[in-house]
Amino acid sequence: MTEKTQETHQDAEVHVVKPPVYLAIFLALLALTALTTGISFIDLGVFNAVIALAIACFKASLVVLFFMHLHYSSRLLKLTVAAGIFTFLLLISLTMTDYISRAWGMF
Amino acid sequence: MSTIVSLPDQATAKLPAKSFLNQEYGLKSWLLTGDHKRIAILYLISISFFFVIGGVLAGLIRLELLTPPSDLMATDTYNKVFSMHGIIMIFLFLVPSVPATIGNFLIPLMVGARDLAFPKINLLSWYLYVAGGIFVLSAMVLGGVDTGWTFTTPLSTHYLNTHVVTAAMGIFLAGFSSIFTGLNFIVTVHRMRCPGMTWFRLPLFVWGHYATSIIMILGTPVLAITLVLVALERTMSIGVFDPTKGGDPLLFQHLFWFYSHPAVYIMILPGMAVISEVISTFSRKRVFGYTAVAFSSVAIAVFGFLVWEHHMFIMGVSQYSALVFSLMTMLVAVPSAIKIFNWSMTLYKGSITFETPMLYAFGFLGLFTIGGLTGIFLATLGMDIHLTETYFIVAHFHFVMVGGMLMAYLAGVHFWWPKMTGRMYPEAISKTAAVITFIGFIVTFFPQFLLGYLGMPRRYAAYPADFQVLNVFSTAGASILGIGYLLPMLYLPWSLIYGKIAGNNPWQATGLEWQIQSPPLTENFAEIPIMDHEAYDYEWLANKTQHEVQTVG
Numbered sequence: 001m002t003e004k005t006q007e008t009h010q011d012a013e014v015h016v017v018k019p020p021v022y023l024a025i026f027l028a029l030l031a032l033t034a035l036t037t038g039i040s041f042i043d044l045g046v047f048n049a050v051i052a053l054a055i056a057c058f059k060a061s062l063v064v065l066f067f068m069h070l071h072y073s074s075r076l077l078k079l080t081v082a083a084g085i086f087t088f089l090l091l092i093s094l095t096m097t098d099y100i101s102r103a104w105g106m107f
Numbered sequence: 108m109s110t111i112v113s114l115p116d117q118a119t120a121k122l123p124a125k126s127f128l129n130q131e132y133g134l135k136s137w138l139l140t141g142d143h144k145r146i147a148i149l150y151l152i153s154i155s156f157f158f159v160i161g162g163v164l165a166g167l168i169r170l171e172l173l174t175p176p177s178d179l180m181a182t183d184t185y186n187k188v189f190s191m192h193g194i195i196m197i198f199l200f201l202v203p204s205v206p207a208t209i210g211n212f213l214i215p216l217m218v219g220a221r222d223l224a225f226p227k228i229n230l231l232s233w234y235l236y237v238a239g240g241i242f243v244l245s246a247m248v249l250g251g252v253d254t255g256w257t258f259t260t261p262l263s264t265h266y267l268n269t270h271v272v273t274a275a276m277g278i279f280l281a282g283f284s285s286i287f288t289g290l291n292f293i294v295t296v297h298r299m300r301c302p303g304m305t306w307f308r309l310p311l312f313v314w315g316h317y318a319t320s321i322i323m324i325l326g327t328p329v330l331a332i333t334l335v336l337v338a339l340e341r342t343m344s345i346g347v348f349d350p351t352k353g354g355d356p357l358l359f360q361h362l363f364w365f366y367s368h369p370a371v372y373i374m375i376l377p378g379m380a381v382i383s384e385v386i387s388t389f390s391r392k393r394v395f396g397y398t399a400v401a402f403s404s405v406a407i408a409v410f411g412f413l414v415w416e417h418h419m420f421i422m423g424v425s426q427y428s429a430l431v432f433s434l435m436t437m438l439v440a441v442p443s444a445i446k447i448f449n450w451s452m453t454l455y456k457g458s459i460t461f462e463t464p465m466l467y468a469f470g471f472l473g474l475f476t477i478g479g480l481t482g483i484f485l486a487t488l489g490m491d492i493h494l495t496e497t498y499f500i501v502a503h504f505h506f507v508m509v510g511g512m513l514m515a516y517l518a519g520v521h522f523w524w525p526k527m528t529g530r531m532y533p534e535a536i537s538k539t540a541a542v543i544t545f546i547g548f549i550v551t552f553f554p555q556f557l558l559g560y561l562g563m564p565r566r567y568a569a570y571p572a573d574f575q576v577l578n579v580f581s582t583a584g585a586s587i588l589g590i591g592y593l594l595p596m597l598y599l600p601w602s603l604i605y606g607k608i609a610g611n612n613p614w615q616a617t618g619l620e621w622q623i624q625s626p627p628l629t630e631n632f633a634e635i636p637i638m639d640h641e642a643y644d645y646e647w648l649a650n651k652t653q654h655e656v657q658t659v660g
């Protein structure tokens with residue numbers, strides 16, 4: 001690539017991720033999948049779902065950060081993803097105001 | 108009456124030799140175009156088509172309600188007619204109305220860009236819209252849907268044997284079309300503003316559309332997922348909304364309204380965006396409190412996500428959460444009121460003229476205010492128990508959606524018609540149409556507030572004879588309103604051939620789009636403009652016009 005085209009691409013902040021990083025993430029994802037499967041054989045009561053979801057969230061974060069290059073992206077893109085997560089949390093938390101308090105009855 | 112319209116000398120005036128309309132000819136040049144202006148025209152034609160269908164269905168509803176018994180159609184058919192009216196008007200008309208037509212046409216022109224950021228995604232968005240429309244029409248032709256536009260569970264999942272999945276599929280596709288429109292607008296506004304076009308020099312039209320796009324992108328996926336869940340529940344009984352399997356039918360409503368309440372702001376914010384431009388131009392003043400109006404759009408977009416449960420107050424949600432949501436619903440009134448007050452302050456001591464777009468804008472101000480204030484009634488918990496599921500609700504959201512949004516849409520179409528086509532619409536008849544629309548609207552929907560307060564429920568084909576007088580008023584009003592909408596559909600196409608040549612800037616408006624030829628070139632600007640003044644700077648315009656060299660021929 002000539003210097004000139006590199007200059008025009010500077011704006012897009014293209015970052016090349018090395019294959020070892022991809023491999024490490026891939027292995028981590030496989031290990032976490034194995035962990036999810038393994039832990040499903042142990043009964044942890046209410047924590048069954050909590051732990052499975054926590055591992056799933058961690059895996060999703062790895063994919064978004066490294067496979068989807070968010071870790072190397074501009075703050076604007078990070079903010080964009082954060083907006084999506086924030087909206088999702090709004091959906092969950094405000095819906096929960098209904099579900100946790102239905103048993104409270106009238107007041 | 109004074110006017111600010113300044114047209115070129117009609118004896119010598121001609122349309123520009125080259126423009127986006129005559130750059131290429133033939134059907135293929137339209138169906139495969141990447142030009143945002145042509146895609147806007149494609150959208151304009153298709154949403155007008157669906158508006159006519161939705162309007163005819165509305166006419167059928169009003170005809171049925173002319174008399175107390177269910178005599179024009181069977182009650183089942185009535186259910187299908189009002190469901191289809193809602194689905195078509197909301198998903199195929201109101202959601203894409205201003206953004207996909209006027210917004211598509213104007214956002215690049217207003218920020219000084221040659222096109223939207225992703226022209227092909229823009230075209231794809233139109234094809235998805237058409238595909239969605241075909242699905243909805245097939246659901247109607249194959250026998251209809253009678254869930255209401257809200258697809259409420261367990262009715263939609265357990266009790267109905269109509270084409271629920273087909274219609275839901277149509278809405279799913281139309282939803283993606285609106286996500287793509289929003290995506291395009293956000294990227295364009297961030298990345299493609301011309302030199303000197305800072306965020307606070309953007310016209311308020313762009314701010315309004317930016318806020319709308321945020322809701323489109325963050326909200327619509329939730330609707331898509333919810334509709335997929337309904338389809339899975341119907342076909343495979345997965346049990347998410349089924350209490351016998353540990354699900355909850357109200358969960359559907361939480362998910363559905365999480366999109367569909369913000370969707371109300373997808374519909375109204377672009378309307379407000381149009382009104383800011385129109386009011387400023389026809390009172391020759393900068394919009395009062397520009398920054399407040401700009402941020403109130405964003406505030407409405409954010410608050411819009413915090414209020415959805417007010418659609419469910421009487422449906423078994425907890426008292427505590429009803430309290431929380433009632434309070435937050437009141438909060439949305441604040442940014443809406445900021446807008447209304449600031450527009451009124453813009454009018455104060457302005458040089459107001461009464462061209463057609465301004466008449467529609469005045470209609471918007473009055474009707475939207477009534478619609479908004481009756482929303483406060485409904486947000487109040489005790490009042491809501493009396494009024495919900497009655498005609499009061501129907502009147503309330505028609506005041507906001509038809510009285511607000513449709514008025515704003517028509518204001519926008521008339522305001523930018525000269526820019527889109529290069530020709531003026533006929534002024535006298537269009538003013539008449541604006542007044543007829545306003546009168547027809549009031550006569551149609553004001554009686555519905557009274558009907559609802561007196562206790563007439565919505566969604567029934569029959570009603571007690573006591574309610575007939577007000578229903579006759581409403582149906583009579585609907586026929587007046589119908590004429591009001593029919594007139595633009597006749598004179599706007601007429602003006603394409605016989606309208607006066609508009610010239611670049613018939614309204615003497617300040618936006619970048621008015622400084623180029625009408626209709627614009629395919630590449631919009633011969634040279635990318637440099638923005639060296641604030642938005643709505645009428646002194647800048649006067650200076651520019653004074654020193655402009657007039658070239659003839």
